[in-house]
Amino acid sequence: MKNAKPCSVIPPKDQLASYKAAITENPNNASNNELSILAVGDYQKLWKPGRELKIRFLEDVSSSFVRAFSQAITHWIKHANLKFVIVPKGDADIRITTDSEHNKSLIGTDALTFDQNEATMYLETTPSDEYFESTVLHEMGHALGYLHEHLHQDATIPWNREKVYEHYFENYGWDKQRVDENVLTPYSGAIVDTEYDKNSIMHYEVDKELTDGVWEVGKNTVLSELDIKMAKRTYPEDPDDVPWKNV
Ligand SMILES: [Zn+2]
Incomplete structure (x- = not known):
C-alpha cells in the first residue's frame, strides 16, 4: 500500500455566499444547462478568464520553495488564460499555508468567501518530496475550480467499500463521512459531458487492494491531455469565448 497523503476538498462555510461569489466573478458559472461540460457540481466556481490571481504565502517560505512552486504552476499557466502573481503582503485571492499536515484546498471562487487572514490552500509537501510538483498541480487544480x-x-x-473505510481510518484517521465525501460518493446534480479521465491530475491514486483486486489507478504526476483540454476550455484565450457553456 502506497502512502501519499490524500487530499481533501475544503467545503464553503456558506453555500449562498459561495454561489454569489461564483456568479459575480464569472456569470457563466451559473450555467445549469444539461450540456454544460463542467457541471460536476451544481454550479461552477471558475475565475473570470484572463484575470490576474494574486497568491500569498501566509508564512515565510524560502525562495527555493517559491521557485519550485512557481515552476510547478507554469504547467497550468501554459494552458489556462490566467495570470498568477505571488505577492509578499496585502490582499490575495489564494492564500497558502505551509504550516499543515495535509494537502487541501478550497474550490476556485470559494476563496473569495474566506477572510484575508484565512488560508484557502494547505500544503504539507516540500520541494524535496518526490511528489511536490504533482501535489502542487493537484491543489492548484482545485484553486482553479476543478473537482476530484x-x-x-x-x-x-x-x-x-469496507476496505476503503478501513484504509482511510487506519492510515489517516478519516471517519466514514469524510471518506464518503472525498472518496466514494460521485458528484450529483448535474449532467457531465466531459469524459471521465483516469489520467487526470485530479484523480486519486487508487490501489487495487481497495477495489475488486484488479481495477487501479497509479499516481498521476503530470497534467493529462484532458486536463490540458479542460484548462483551455475553462480559461480560453478569448475571455468572451465560453465553449463550456451552451447558450
Ligand atoms: Zn484534491
Missing part, C-alpha cells in the same frame, strides 16, 4: 476526477459520475470505480 475519481468522483466523476462516469467513474464507476468498483470500490471495496
